[in-house]
Amino acid sequence: MRREVFTFIVGGKAGQGVRKAGTVASQLFLEMGRNSFQMDDYPSLIKGGHNFSVVSTSTDEVTSQHMKADLVVALDSKSYEIHRNHLKENGTMACDSAVKEEGVISLPISSEAKKYPNRELISGLSSIAILAATIGMEKEELVDLIKKQYKREVENNVSYASTIYDAAYQEIGGKFSLEKGKSKGVLLTGNEAIALGAAAGGLDIYFAYPMTPSTSILHYLARHSEDLGIVAVHPENEIAVAQMATGATFAGAKAMVASSGGGFSLMQETFSLAGMSEAPVLFVLGSRPGPSTGVPTYTEQGDLKYSIRQGQGEFPRIVSSPGTVEEAFYLASEMLELVWKFQTPGVLLTEKHMEEGRKNVDLDVSKAKWAEPLLHKKGEFKRYLDTSDGMSPLLFPPSEELIKWNSYEHDELGITTEEPEKIVGMHNKRIKKHEALVKHMKSIHTVNVFGNKGPAIFTYGSTTMSVLEALRHGNIDATVVQPRYVEPLPVWELERYKDKKCIVVEQSSIGQFASLLKENVGIKAQKVIKKYDGRPFDPIELAEEIKEVV
Amino acid sequence: MDDLTTYAVNTWCPGCGNFGILNAFKKAVRKLEEKGIKRNSIMISAGIGCHAKIFDYLRLSGFYSIHGRSMATVQGIKLANPDLKVVAFAGDGDALGEGISHMIFAAKRNADITVIVHDNGVYGLTTGQYTPTSEKGFKSPSTPKGNVEEPLNPLTLMLEAGATFVARGYSGKIGLLADTIAQAIEHEGFSYVNVLQPCVSFNNTYKRYNELIEILEKTPESYEDAMAVARRKEKLPIGVIYRIDKPVYHKELYGKFNPVANRLSKKEKRNKVAKLARPKKVEK
Numbered sequence: 001m002r003r004e005v006f007t008f009i010v011g012g013k014a015g016q017g018v019r020k021a022g023t024v025a026s027q028l029f030l031e032m033g034r035n036s037f038q039m040d041d042y043p044s045l046i047k048g049g050h051n052f053s054v055v056s057t058s059t060d061e062v063t064s065q066h067m068k069a070d071l072v073v074a075l076d077s078k079s080y081e082i083h084r085n086h087l088k089e090n091g092t093m094a095c096d097s098a099v100k101e102e103g104v105i106s107l108p109i110s111s112e113a114k115k116y117p118n119r120e121l122i123s124g125l126s127s128i129a130i131l132a133a134t135i136g137m138e139k140e141e142l143v144d145l146i147k148k149q150y151k152r153e154v155e156n157n158v159s160y161a162s163t164i165y166d167a168a169y170q171e172i173g174g175k176f177s178l179e180k181g182k183s184k185g186v187l188l189t190g191n192e193a194i195a196l197g198a199a200a201g202g203l204d205i206y207f208a209y210p211m212t213p214s215t216s217i218l219h220y221l222a223r224h225s226e227d228l229g230i231v232a233v234h235p236e237n238e239i240a241v242a243q244m245a246t247g248a249t250f251a252g253a254k255a256m257v258a259s260s261g262g263g264f265s266l267m268q269e270t271f272s273l274a275g276m277s278e279a280p281v282l283f284v285l286g287s288r289p290g291p292s293t294g295v296p297t298y299t300e301q302g303d304l305k306y307s308i309r310q311g312q313g314e315f316p317r318i319v320s321s322p323g324t325v326e327e328a329f330y331l332a333s334e335m336l337e338l339v340w341k342f343q344t345p346g347v348l349l350t351e352k353h354m355e356e357g358r359k360n361v362d363l364d365v366s367k368a369k370w371a372e373p374l375l376h377k378k379g380e381f382k383r384y385l386d387t388s389d390g391m392s393p394l395l396f397p398p399s400e401e402l403i404k405w406n407s408y409e410h411d412e413l414g415i416t417t418e419e420p421e422k423i424v425g426m427h428n429k430r431i432k433k434h435e436a437l438v439k440h441m442k443s444i445h446t447v448n449v450f451g452n453k454g455p456a457i458f459t460y461g462s463t464t465m466s467v468l469e470a471l472r473h474g475n476i477d478a479t480v481v482q483p484r485y486v487e488p489l490p491v492w493e494l495e496r497y498k499d500k501k502c503i504v505v506e507q508s509s510i511g512q513f514a515s516l517l518k519e520n521v522g523i524k525a526q527k528v529i530k531k532y533d534g535r536p537f538d539p540i541e542l543a544e545e546i547k548e549v550v
Numbered sequence: 551m552d553d554l555t556t557y558a559v560n561t562w563c564p565g566c567g568n569f570g571i572l573n574a575f576k577k578a579v580r581k582l583e584e585k586g587i588k589r590n591s592i593m594i595s596a597g598i599g600c601h602a603k604i605f606d607y608l609r610l611s612g613f614y615s616i617h618g619r620s621m622a623t624v625q626g627i628k629l630a631n632p633d634l635k636v637v638a639f640a641g642d643g644d645a646l647g648e649g650i651s652h653m654i655f656a657a658k659r660n661a662d663i664t665v666i667v668h669d670n671g672v673y674g675l676t677t678g679q680y681t682p683t684s685e686k687g688f689k690s691p692s693t694p695k696g697n698v699e700e701p702l703n704p705l706t707l708m709l710e711a712g713a714t715f716v717a718r719g720y721s722g723k724i725g726l727l728a729d730t731i732a733q734a735i736e737h738e739g740f741s742y743v744n745v746l747q748p749c750v751s752f753n754n755t756y757k758r759y760n761e762l763i764e765i766l767e768k769t770p771e772s773y774e775d776a777m778a779v780a781r782r783k784e785k786l787p788i789g790v791i792y793r794i795d796k797p798v799y800h801k802e803l804y805g806k807f808n809p810v811a812n813r814l815s816k817k818e819k820r821n822k823v824a825k826l827a828r829p830k831k832v833e834k
Contacts, residue, residue, distance in 0.1 A: 184829055186827060186829050188827070196823050196826060199819065200820060200823045204630070204810065205809050207626075224826065225804075227825070227826065228822050228823065228826075229812075229814040229818070231807070231809050233803070235655065236652065236654075236655040239619065239622065240651070243615070243619045243622035243623050243626060243652075244629065246613075246623065247595075247627040247628075248809075249630075250623075250627055250630075251626075251627045251630035252630065252631070252810045253809050253810050255626075269616055270616070273615070329827070361827075363827045365824045365827055366820065368820070370816055396810070397590065397593055397611050397631070398590045398591045398611075398634065399590060402609060403612075404613075405612075406605075406614040407616045408614060410614075414614075415556060415606050416558065
């Protein structure tokens with residue numbers, strides 16, 4: 001039986017509340033017990049342009065937007081032009097009456113909106129009214145939804161939505177019947193999941209400078225600062241961000257920072273400082289198409305090798321990449337635990353598609369990890385005490401003991417040294433930490449495997465969601481192998497696939513992930529499916545590409 | 551070796567102005583101890599350069615940072631645990647070149663930190679290049695025909711940026727410098743001490759400073775008067791030039807909270823997360 005996926009697209013100008021409409025649609029589906037995945041596409045501007053939100057929903061699991069829609073609501077003529085090709089065969093295109101095209105449902109979206117003071121913003125609400133009408137929602141249910149989701153100027157909103165609902169109902173009322181499902185949970189973006197995961201792992205303080213696509217972590221933690229007991233700080237630049245976080249860990253605070261590639265470049269010297277001084281700082285790197293400023297509001301996986309080679313010099317580092325929004329939550333807490341356990345910097349590598357993608361998730365907060373430093377008990381304290389596994393117990397100020405962290409090569413007390421045997425000793429201490437880290441990783445869950453038939457498909461990060469959706473959509477048998485960690489790369493887990501037929505799927509123009517697997521594991525991919533136009537994979541197209549290889 | 555000194559071998563040149571700053575700082579710590587401020591609550595940081603070796607020599611806890619960043623490092627320490635006193639040592643290249651953005655913003659937000667700049671007008675450890683405070687015409691390996699830039703005046707810059715405590719010291723006047731540093735650390739808010747310091751190897755200014763230094767009788771009462779004192783060139787007044795009480799950054803940000811001392815327990819934190827990450831009860 002073919003699984004049912006219903007897709008809703010709303011398109012319009014920036015300032016018309018397009019993303020909000022997508023989010024309310026997701027909420028509406030969640031209240032029906034249905035799963036959903038929402039992808040927001042927007043250019044780097046504040047007013048005008050073309051924004052759209054795609055929400056795909058199913059009673060079955062759904063982990064990606066589909067670019068063939070059952071219902072498209074075009075708030076302006078540009079949206080009609082762009083999305084006319086995104087319609088399923090029996091799909092409905094509902095447009096503002098200004099669009100004079102055949103076969104579309106013409107509705108007074110803008111002419112009715114003009115009657116209200118916030119004519120631009122309110123027009124996005126029409127898409128919710130149209131959606132409600134086409135799926136046969138009662139008007140009372142729609143009014144209830146608006147009262148909860150569009151609280152500002154609620155009377156106007158109810159009045160406008162009712163007019164549009166009536167007009168739409170006459171033409172296409174109840175055209176689609178959506179089954180109710182049993183899903184529960186909440187809607188979260190990847191960034192919200194990361195923020196909450198870090199909080200569940202014990203985060204005390206967060207530093208960030210705004211940069212798409214990681215900005216909303218800052219917004220979320222600043223907004224919920226008191227709810228979560230976490231201080232959110234927005235300093236002058238990313239250098240200060242990384243430095244302050246590093247200083248905060250010296251005082252014993254669990255600290256996290258986030259940026260995208262450009263801001264992350266500014267943090268490199270501090271990343272290396274964290275490696276040398278053994279500061280447990282968690283860095284979130286949210287990729288967008290590069291190089292340089294690149295394409296700020298779109299997605300790519302071009303920072304994989306960059307993320308695992310941060311900072312000058314040789315020191316252990318941990319880099320992980322979540323494959324789903326749920327995993328973003330758990331992995332953020334796990335990374336906080338690990339950077340504190342091994343007293344070394346870590347990178348949570350993710351992408352715009354994950355960070356701003358919104359999905360319903362059902363989380364078990366008790367399954368999050370918790371960062372717990374190894375503490376010095378008694379006697380003389382040496383910050384860099386050379387132990388059998390390289391990890392020195394910690395002590396935080398104020399203390400009668402001397403606590404010195406150092407960016408220079410240092411002795412066990414933390415005093416600068418240039419003596420050859422001490423240089424070797426500290427290098428070896430850091431190597432021991434790396435070895436202890438690898439040993440620890442062999443005891444934890446480092447690779448996700450989905451399915452057990454067909455060829456092996458290697459992927460990572462948010463592309464995992466695209467691959468899983470493509471397989472479901474195309475009814476394809478495959479074994480999806482997704483490392484949750486890329487540094488240290490869990491070679492011991494990946495080696496078993498070496499002799500299998502392998503495909504790699506990633507959002508990179510040169511195939512960095514495929515090359516990482518080849519260099520470290522000896523996996524030679526029969527085909528590397530790449531996409532680097534800034535847009536996430538469409539599972540419908542990806543399914544076709546995979547089928548060609550299979 | 552006194553109880554504020556470590557076993558690190560001192561490698562400053564004989565006659566270096568840094569010795570004066572080191573001794574003044576130790577005196578300042580003792581003065582503060584007399585007032586009940588414990589030495590183990592004073593955290594130090596430093597940038598990179600000759601000045602920064604003070605980190606190794608002082609038997610005080612802290613974080614030896616990187617070039618131009620000690621002012622940011624200590625703000626992180628302060629924000630994490632506001633009960634600590636934090637002091638950033640920096641060179642003139644550190645504070646006014648590489649890390650000038652941190653200086654301006656720390657002053658602007660009135661971060662409750664103390665910055666002590668060892669201002670010798672030269673990059674000593676990298677063999678004598680001009681710095682942001684070198685005089686115009688200063689000949690150095692990177693400016694063999696003489697520096698073509700005018701020097702920055704760090705005092706007026708910090709006053710303009712919003713510093714609530716601005717002072718100038720001289721490494722040759724240890725008693726006064728100790729007193730100034732103690733006041734700076736006691737001050738609640740951003741305190742800046744610009745210490746004039748000769749570099750015997752690359753910019754020996756002892757003679758010049760001994761002629762130009764003038765002890766400031768009393769701290770000017772207005773911002774305008776402080777600016778006028780800071781601008782003086784024919785004489786170089788030393789002492790506290792400006793002091794004002796203003797709300798400090800961490801208290802403006804989170805009141806009386808202390809992120810490490812008032813941290814929620816695991817259970818409390820998890821409950822808070824669950825409120826946001828779990829579905830709300832359905833309203834009937």
